[in-house]
Amino acid sequence: MKRNRFGVFCSTALSVAILALALSGCSGDKGAKKEESAEPYKIGAIFSVTGRGAPIGQPERETAELMRDQINAAGGINGRMIELIVEDDEGDETKAMMAAKKLIEKDGVIAIIGPSLSGPTLAISQYVAEAQVPMVACAASVKIVDPVNPWVFQVALTDRHSVNKILTYLTSQGINKIAFINDSNAYGVSGKAEMTALAPKKGVEVVAWEAFGGEDTDMTPQLTRVKASGAEAIVVWGTNPGPAVITRNMKQLKMTIPLVQSHGVANMKYIELSGDSSEGVVLPAGRLIVANQLPDSDPQKQILLDYTKAFTEKYNKPPDHYGGHGYDAIMLTAKAVEKAGADRSLIRETLEKTTGFIGTDGIFNITPEDHNGLSEDSFVMVRVENGQWKLLDQ
Amino acid sequence: MKSLLKNDYGILVALMFVLAAPPILVKFGAMNSYYISILIFMALNTMIAVGLNLLVCHAGQISLGHAAFYGIGAYTSAILTVVYGCPLWVDVIAAMVLSGVIAYLVGAPTLKLKGHYLAVATMGLGIIAFIVMNEWHSVTEGPSGIVGIPRLKIFETVMRTDMQVYYLYWAIALIVILVAINILNSRVGRALRALHGSETAAAAMGVNVNSYKLKVFVISAVFAGLAGSLYAHYMTFISPPSFGLQFSIMLVLMIIVGGAETIWGALIGAVLITSMRAFLGEALGAYKDYDVIVYGLVMMVVMIFIPAGLAGGVSIIARKLKRGSAQPEEIGA
Amino acid sequence: MAFARGSDKQTFDGPLLNVRNLTIRFGGLIAVNDVSFSVRSGCVKAIIGPNGAGKTTIFNLISGIYKPASGEIFLRNHRLDKMPMHMMAELGLSRTFQNVQLFHNMSVLENAMVGCHTRTRADLLPSILRTPGMRREERESRECAMENLEKVGLAGFADLPAGSLPFGKQRVLEIARALASDPELLLLDEPAAGLNTTETGEVGEIITSLKEKGMTILLVEHDMSLVMNISDEVVVVDYGKKIAEGTPTEVQNDAKVVSAYLGADLEAV
Numbered sequence: 003m004k005r006n007r008f009g010v011f012c013s014t015a016l017s018v019a020i021l022a023l024a025l026s027g028c029s030g031d032k033g034a035k036k037e038e039s040a041e042p043y044k045i046g047a048i049f050s051v052t053g054r055g056a057p058i059g060q061p062e063r064e065t066a067e068l069m070r071d072q073i074n075a076a077g078g079i080n081g082r083m084i085e086l087i088v089e090d091d092e093g094d095e096t097k098a099m100m101a102a103k104k105l106i107e108k109d110g111v112i113a114i115i116g117p118s119l120s121g122p123t124l125a126i127s128q129y130v131a132e133a134q135v136p137m138v139a140c141a142a143s144v145k146i147v148d149p150v151n152p153w154v155f156q157v158a159l160t161d162r163h164s165v166n167k168i169l170t171y172l173t174s175q176g177i178n179k180i181a182f183i184n185d186s187n188a189y190g191v192s193g194k195a196e197m198t199a200l201a202p203k204k205g206v207e208v209v210a211w212e213a214f215g216g217e218d219t220d221m222t223p224q225l226t227r228v229k230a231s232g233a234e235a236i237v238v239w240g241t242n243p244g245p246a247v248i249t250r251n252m253k254q255l256k257m258t259i260p261l262v263q264s265h266g267v268a269n270m271k272y273i274e275l276s277g278d279s280s281e282g283v284v285l286p287a288g289r290l291i292v293a294n295q296l297p298d299s300d301p302q303k304q305i306l307l308d309y310t311k312a313f314t315e316k317y318n319k320p321p322d323h324y325g326g327h328g329y330d331a332i333m334l335t336a337k338a339v340e341k342a343g344a345d346r347s348l349i350r351e352t353l354e355k356t357t358g359f360i361g362t363d364g365i366f367n368i369t370p371e372d373h374n375g376l377s378e379d380s381f382v383m384v385r386v387e388n389g390q391w392k393l394l395d396q
Numbered sequence: 397m398k399s400l401l402k403n404d405y406g407i408l409v410a411l412m413f414v415l416a417a418p419p420i421l422v423k424f425g426a427m428n429s430y431y432i433s434i435l436i437f438m439a440l441n442t443m444i445a446v447g448l449n450l451l452v453c454h455a456g457q458i459s460l461g462h463a464a465f466y467g468i469g470a471y472t473s474a475i476l477t478v479v480y481g482c483p484l485w486v487d488v489i490a491a492m493v494l495s496g497v498i499a500y501l502v503g504a505p506t507l508k509l510k511g512h513y514l515a516v517a518t519m520g521l522g523i524i525a526f527i528v529m530n531e532w533h534s535v536t537e538g539p540s541g542i543v544g545i546p547r548l549k550i551f552e553t554v555m556r557t558d559m560q561v562y563y564l565y566w567a568i569a570l571i572v573i574l575v576a577i578n579i580l581n582s583r584v585g586r587a588l589r590a591l592h593g594s595e596t597a598a599a600a601m602g603v604n605v606n607s608y609k610l611k612v613f614v615i616s617a618v619f620a621g622l623a624g625s626l627y628a629h630y631m632t633f634i635s636p637p638s639f640g641l642q643f644s645i646m647l648v649l650m651i652i653v654g655g656a657e658t659i660w661g662a663l664i665g666a667v668l669i670t671s672m673r674a675f676l677g678e679a680l681g682a683y684k685d686y687d688v689i690v691y692g693l694v695m696m697v698v699m700i701f702i703p704a705g706l707a708g709g710v711s712i713i714a715r716k717l718k719r720g721s722a723q724p725e726e727i728g729a
Numbered sequence: 730m731a732f733a734r735g736s737d738k739q740t741f742d743g744p745l746l747n748v749r750n751l752t753i754r755f756g757g758l759i760a761v762n763d764v765s766f767s768v769r770s771g772c773v774k775a776i777i778g779p780n781g782a783g784k785t786t787i788f789n790l791i792s793g794i795y796k797p798a799s800g801e802i803f804l805r806n807h808r809l810d811k812m813p814m815h816m817m818a819e820l821g822l823s824r825t826f827q828n829v830q831l832f833h834n835m836s837v838l839e840n841a842m843v844g845c846h847t848r849t850r851a852d853l854l855p856s857i858l859r860t861p862g863m864r865r866e867e868r869e870s871r872e873c874a875m876e877n878l879e880k881v882g883l884a885g886f887a888d889l890p891a892g893s894l895p896f897g898k899q900r901v902l903e904i905a906r907a908l909a910s911d912p913e914l915l916l917l918d919e920p921a922a923g924l925n926t927t928e929t930g931e932v933g934e935i936i937t938s939l940k941e942k943g944m945t946i947l948l949v950e951h952d953m954s955l956v957m958n959i960s961d962e963v964v965v966v967d968y969g970k971k972i973a974e975g976t977p978t979e980v981q982n983d984a985k986v987v988s989a990y991l992g993a994d995l996e997a998v
Contacts, residue, residue, distance in 0.1 A: 051685070052685075052688060054637070089677070090677060090684070090685075090687075093637065094637065094638065095631065095633070095634070095635065095637070095638050096437060096627075096631075096638060096673075097673065099433065099631060100433065100434060100437065100673070100674050103430045103433040103434075103558075104430050104674075104678075106430075107428055107429045107430035107433075108428045108430040120540065120541075121539075121541055121633075121635040121637060121638075124541060124543055124633045124635070125631055125632075125633045125634075125635075127543075127633070128632045128633070129632075132556070143540060145540060145543060186530070186531060186538075186539075187539050188538070188539030188540045188541075188635075191533060191538050191539060191540060192540055575857050578856055578857050578858075578859055579853070579856055579857060582851060582856030582859075582863065582867065583842075583845075583846065583849050583851050583852075583856065583863075583866065583867070583870070584851075584852065584853055584856045585856070586835070586839055586842055586843050586846070587843065587846060589832060589834055589835050589839075590832045590835070590843045590846075592832075592834060593830075593831065593832030593833055593834050593835065594830040594831070594832060596794060596814075596826075596830060597826065597830035597831070597832065598832075598843070599793075599813075599814035599815045599818075600792060600793075600814060600817075600818060600823070600824050600826075601818055601823070601843050601844055601846050601847070601906065601907075601910060602815045602816075602817075602818030602819055602846045602847035602910060603815055603843070603846055604813075604815045605815065611853060615853070
């Protein structure tokens with residue numbers, strides 16, 4: 003087909019041109035190998051600002067930018083400003099990888115905070131280790147720090163902490179036969195795995211395992227089976243809206259055994275979705291949602307109140323614990339940079355030696371064996387009373 | 397015909413030279429090494445788009461479920477290497493074979509469908525594959541994904557740096573393009589284009605229409621499975637959201653935007669869409685939050701003003717220019 | 730292997746095409762009702778009849794687009810009516826279409842090369858590897874396609890897109906494409922439909938030259954002068970039934986035929 007000859011040729015020329023275009027932004031950027039004292043510290047951030055993780059990534063970005071402004075307004079770190087370069091991974095692993103490569107190879111950041119979600123975090127963990135850039139992840143999967151990746155830290159409270167906290171609470175209430183119902187997403191499945199591993203150690207027997215899909219609108223079949231199992235309490239592991247459906251269904255079925263939810267629904271959305279049925283529901287949560295109920299002796303109280311105030315002033319809405327992850331990630335990193343300067347390995351080593359760092363999620367004591375550094379004490383148990391969170395006595 | 401053949405292979409050789417440029421630019425500091433990783437994703441997307449181009453543009457069958465085969469390839473490699481310690485490259489072959497076998501089993505009944513029905517059926521395949529990856533915990537580890545997928549090796553050299561992966565994956569992508577060109581310039585390729593033109597006339601000429609549709613579906617699935625396997629080895633981690641409906645649609649976008657007329661449309665589409673994914677946010681600077689909207693707008697503009705796709709649009713312009721320069725193109729009726 | 734048909738030409742001495750008691754219904758309408766006829770090797774036979782008489786339906790039954798409700802169709806001793814279309818081509822049956830069905834996305838030459846499909850064997854693997862056998866086949870296909878384009882006078886247009894040809898040339902290209910499969914029986918579905926007098930004359934010449942070379946042809950045609958000029962035998966159908974069969978002269982004088990056509994067309998001959 004002669005008519006194609008020239009066309010094909012031009013198409014190729016075009017593809018070459020696009021390639022060239024794609025690469026044209028390249029000249030000149032040589033990364034930040036040289037450091038001059040006047041230059042700002044470049045810290046990269048990867049958050050799921052859009053896409054499936056947007057409810058998590060947005061408050062994280064907002065908080066990180068808020069804290070950057072506060073630090074810079076106070077004169078920066080060691081007299082140098084922080085330059086925060088935020089990339090949106092859209093909750094997508096490929097995009098997260100592209101973002102990580104850009105931050106490290108093109109922008110030459112000294113550390114990365116985020117990603118927001120576990121998938122993107124795990125997707126780039128090996129790469130940041132190979133590139134030898136410390137990363138403080140905001141996602142919750144235990145897999146992020148177990149096994150330990152020397153370059154990857156985690157600020158989020160994990161399912162392991164949460165399961166432990168719940169089991170401690172249950173045994174203190176004299177309950178040792180429970181039913182476990184999980185969301186079939188990554189969060190729910192991870193909670194189930196932790197419960198499977200930890201319940202026997204605390205002498206709690208799970209007499210019924212049930213699951214639900216994120217789109218399910220009726221959970222009565224699962225609850226009916228739970229009713230027949232002789233469970234003394236129900237533990238639900240999921241993210242909105244499924245857990246609220248269970249809460250309402252329990253009321254409809256007139257089930258009176260205690261309902262314990264996970265920290266995945268420690269937000270007002272859950273109370274809104276389940277309405278009156280949520281009264282009396284107990285769950286583990288970070289201290290942020292009950293900051294003003296904390297005793298003055300609580301070391302986190304001041305930080306939590308300050309953060310809540312600043313965030314509310316700037317964004318006209320209260321912060322949630324995702325924002326809290328963003329807070330802890332940037333503050334931990336800033337703290338390490340203050341000691342280590344721009345040296346990536348030194349930042350890593352400093353992070354690994356963090357003790358007694360007071361964040362929103364809890365008090366961090368990081369060791370080479372534990373790159374999360376929080377404990378189950380970072381959680382408090384709260385109960386829904388009159389549509390508000392009420393701190394339970396420790 | 398001969399000249400076209402010469403040209404396709406000529407373009408392939410030209411492309412090899414173009415692809416040799418980035419590493420040189422990086423070496424002399426004229427280009428940041430970060431772009432190499434984008435080029436790697438371009439190679440992967442090119443492999444899938446080339447297969448899809450054969451299926452959609454040349455054989456006229458639609459698939460909205462090709463992310464399924466990408467996922468099947470990735471999961472096959474991940475599970476074989478991580479869980480069963482399968483030797484490297486053997487798992488890549490296995491990923492291609494399994495993708496092909498599943499395409500065969502799924503394609504045999506569904507390819508008898510036409511148009512919208514085929515689109516919906518293949519979309520169903522994509523959704524089912526995603527559900528299986530997400531829910532079959534004992535095999536796929538469900539939504540939390542598979543970590544620790546080993547990098548590929550050539551003899552004893554581990555493909556650790558992006559530069560090594562870049563050479564390897566683009567070499568494979570070029571082979572995929574070569575295979576596609578060879579198929580198109582053969583009896584098989586003519587049969588495929590014939591059944592696109594008219595199934596009845598193709599059958600009347602002795603083309604076993606169902607068998608050829610199945611063949612091209614399997615080929616495109618094998619390419620996607622290959623890309624999936626290589627993706628898993630590059631990322632070292634996979635989880636289900638990478639292989640959902642969104643990716644299937646992005647693949648179809650690639651071939652539409654690139655253009656249906658030649659196999660090079662697939663390359664152009666893969667390069668363009670991957671670049672937009674990677675660079676749009678950056679290019680928009682302060683307005684980077686609107687990148688999704690701009691992305692959509694670009695697609696609409698391409699479709700409205702250059703419905704033949706970029707490659708097609710360029711050849712139309714080229715034809716017009718050429719007509720202007722004396723050579724009569726069409727015979728007057 | 731290539732370009733040779735394992736044929737049973739020598740061993741079979743009945744008619745090349747044998748159509749027996751062919752019937753098909755569309756809903757309540759009996760479109761073709763108990764039609765039988767045969768075509769001898771080397772003969773040019775035409776099916777004629779008024780509009781809607783069922784000519785093209787008979788054609789589509791023979792070429793496999795429709796399956797008959799009852800009746801049998803044999804090409805030599807191979808039963809066609811139970812066979813998928815592409816197998817018929819393998820046996821040596823090739824056709825053109827009333828509403829031209831070219832592959833518009835391909836060049837004139839490539840269209841004709843698709844005609845060689847049944848005469849070549851190179852499948853995926855040889856194509857991908859471009860084996861010497863595959864390349865030889867390609868060369869032969871190209872030569873064969875070119876020969877057939879020459880036969881119909883399209884050799885000069887080989888590299889043009891098929892869709893860019895004027896309509897008359899598209900019809901002729903369909904004939905070339907059908908010929909490229911080296912058919913034993915060529916089915917021409919209204920080869921002159923939509924053509925002007927000059928173009929019709931050209932098609933007539935092509936058919937005559939094919940006939941001289943011994944090609945067996947079955948055609949449906951409206952243009953009576955063309956039919957009467959080139960046909961050895963004519964079958965007349967009306968309301969799905971065969972009403973007459975014989976030489977052109979015989980059917981022209983058949984009372985039933987004349988009344989079916991209300992006299993007009995046939996007297997003009």
